[in-house]
Amino acid sequence: MSAAVAPSVLATALLVARKDLLIEYRTRSAFLAALTFALLAVVIFRFSWDPTAVAAIDLAPGVLWVIFVFSGLLGLHRSFGGEQADRAIDGLLAAPVSREAIFLGKSAANLVFVAAVQLVAIPAVALFYDLPVAGGELPAILLVALLAAVGLVAVGTLFSAMTVNTRLAELLLPMLALPFFVPVVTPAALATARILAGRPLAEIGGMLKLLGGFDLIFVVACTLAFPFTLEE
Amino acid sequence: MAGAPSTPPPALEAVGLRRVFGPRRAVDGVAFALAPGECLALFGPNGAGKTTLLRMLAGLLSPTAGEARVAGRPIGEDPAVRARVGLISHHSLLYAALTARENVEFAARLYGLPNPAAAARQALERMRVADRAETPARRLSRGLQQRVSIARAMVHEPDVVLLDEPFTGLDELGARALTEALTALRAHGAALVLVTHNLGEGLALGTRVAVMRQGRLVDERSRAAVDDRTFAAEYRALVEGGS
Numbered sequence: 001m002s003a004a005v006a007p008s009v010l011a012t013a014l015l016v017a018r019k020d021l022l023i024e025y026r027t028r029s030a031f032l033a034a035l036t037f038a039l040l041a042v043v044i045f046r047f048s049w050d051p052t053a054v055a056a057i058d059l060a061p062g063v064l065w066v067i068f069v070f071s072g073l074l075g076l077h078r079s080f081g082g083e084q085a086d087r088a089i090d091g092l093l094a095a096p097v098s099r100e101a102i103f104l105g106k107s108a109a110n111l112v113f114v115a116a117v118q119l120v121a122i123p124a125v126a127l128f129y130d131l132p133v134a135g136g137e138l139p140a141i142l143l144v145a146l147l148a149a150v151g152l153v154a155v156g157t158l159f160s161a162m163t164v165n166t167r168l169a170e171l172l173l174p175m176l177a178l179p180f181f182v183p184v185v186t187p188a189a190l191a192t193a194r195i196l197a198g199r200p201l202a203e204i205g206g207m208l209k210l211l212g213g214f215d216l217i218f219v220v221a222c223t224l225a226f227p228f229t230l231e232e
Numbered sequence: 233m234a235g236a237p238s239t240p241p242p243a244l245e246a247v248g249l250r251r252v253f254g255p256r257r258a259v260d261g262v263a264f265a266l267a268p269g270e271c272l273a274l275f276g277p278n279g280a281g282k283t284t285l286l287r288m289l290a291g292l293l294s295p296t297a298g299e300a301r302v303a304g305r306p307i308g309e310d311p312a313v314r315a316r317v318g319l320i321s322h323h324s325l326l327y328a329a330l331t332a333r334e335n336v337e338f339a340a341r342l343y344g345l346p347n348p349a350a351a352a353r354q355a356l357e358r359m360r361v362a363d364r365a366e367t368p369a370r371r372l373s374r375g376l377q378q379r380v381s382i383a384r385a386m387v388h389e390p391d392v393v394l395l396d397e398p399f400t401g402l403d404e405l406g407a408r409a410l411t412e413a414l415t416a417l418r419a420h421g422a423a424l425v426l427v428t429h430n431l432g433e434g435l436a437l438g439t440r441v442a443v444m445r446q447g448r449l450v451d452e453r454s455r456a457a458v459d460d461r462t463f464a465a466e467y468r469a470l471v472e473g474g475s
Binding site: 004005006007012015019022023026027078082085086087088090091093094095096098107230 | 264287290291292294311312313314315317319321323324325326328329330335338339341342343345346368384385388474
C-alpha cells in the first residue's frame with residue numbers, strides 16, 4: 001500500500017459533507033422537494049388564516065417552525081437514502097475513517113441544506129404575513145433558526161441512519177424524531193414570537209442558551225450513538 | 233523462546249468466525265488463513281453465507297463469535313487495519329451523481345493517499361476506463377460501473393482484497409483488466425478472497441479452493457489438490473448431497 005495517512009476526523013467530516021453537497025447540487029432532488037413543500041405550506045397557511053381572529057405576529061412563529069421541521073425532515077430522510085443505492089455506504093464504512101466523522105460530515109451537509117431552506121422560507125413567511133423584519137429582527141430570527149437547526153439536524157441525521165433500512169422509513173423518521181425535536185422547537189418558536197413582538201433581545205437570551213445547551217447535548221449524544229445504528 | 237525466528241502472521245486469517253441472525257447461523261465457525269500472495273476461491277450455493285463472511289472480513293459486520301485478522305491484527309474499529317483491505321461487491325458502491333473520477337478520488341481521499349487525483353487516474357487507467365473518467369456513474373453501463381467500482385476498491389493498493397462476484401457484468405476487456413490487476417496485486421503480496429459461482433473463474437485465480445454450505449466450510453484445500461476434470465462433480469456432491 002502507498003504511504004497513506006488516514007484523514008483526521010475534521011478532514012473526513014469535510015470530505016463527506018462536500019461529497020453530499022456536491023451530490024445535492026447535481027441532483028437538487030431533496031432541496032427542490034423541501035423548498036416546494038415550504039413555499040406551498042406558506043401559501044396554504046396564508047389562505048386558511050383568518051386575520052380577524054388571530055394576529056399575524058401570533059400565527060407566524062408556529063407556521064415558520066412547522067415548515068422548518070417538516071421541510072427539514074424531507075431532506076434528512078434522503079441523507080442516508082442516497083447512501084443505500086448501490087450500497088455506497090459500504091464503501092464509506094470500509095474506509096479507514098471513524099464512524100463519528102462520517103456522522104459529523106453528513107450532519108454538516110444537512111445543516112447547510114436546512115439553512116438554505118430557511119433562507120428562502122423566512123423571507124417568504126415575512127412577505128406573506130407582512131411581518132416586521134426590516135430592523136434587527138431578521139438577523140435575530142436567523143440566529144435562532146441556525147441554533148435550532150443544529151439540534152434538529154443532529155437528531156434527524158441519527159434517526160435517518162437508523163430508519164433507512166426499514167420498510168416504513170418515511171413514516172418512522174418523523175415518528176421517532178419529532179418527540180426529540182420538542183426541546184429545540186419550543187424555545188425556538190417562543191424566541192421567534194418574542195422577536196416578532198418587538199420585545200428586547202435581552203429577553204431571548206435564556207432561550208438562546210437553552211438552544212445552545214440542547215445543541216451540545218444532541219450533537220455529542222447523537223455522534224456517540226451513531227456507530228451503533230450501523231450494526232446489522 | 234528468545235532468538236527463535238518468528239513466523240510472520242498470515243495476511244488474512246479467519247478464526248472461528250460465526251454470525252447469527254436470529255435463529256439462523258449465517259456463518260458457523262469458519263476458519264482459514266491466507267499467506268501473502270495467496271488467493272482463496274470460495275464457492276457455494278446462494279445463501280451459503282459467503283457474502284456474510286466477506287462482510288465480516290471487511291469489518292462491515294461484527295462477528296457473533298470468532299475474529300478476523302489482517303496481518304495478525306483484528307479487523308474492526310482500527311482504521312489502520314481497515315486501510316489494508318479492499319472490497320469489491322456485487323453492488324457498485326458508487327455514487328450515481330458523481331463521475332467515475334470523483335468516485336475513485338473520493339475513495340482515495342478517504343484512504344488518505346498523498347496524491348488522490350493521480351492515484352484515481354492510475355486506478356481508472358488500470359481498469360481501462362480512464363476515457364470515461366468524467367462520465368457520471370449513473371450514465372455508465374453495468375460493466376463500466378463494475379470497472380470503476382474495482383478501480384475504487386483498489387485505488388489504495390490494498391494488502392487484502394475481498395471480491396464478491398467481481399466478474400458479474402464485465403465484458404471480455406473488463407474481465408481481462410480485472411484478472412491482470414488481481415495478478416499484479418498478488419505478485420505484490422496481496423491476499424485475495426474471491427467469492428464466485430463460476431468454478432472456472434475461481435479455479436483460474438485461486439491458489440486455495442474452498443466450498444461453503446449452510447454457513448460452514450465443507451471443503452478447503454490447495455489448488456494443486458484439485459482436479460479440474462472432476463471438481464464440478466465434487467462440488468455438486470458437496471452442496472447437494474452434503475458430505
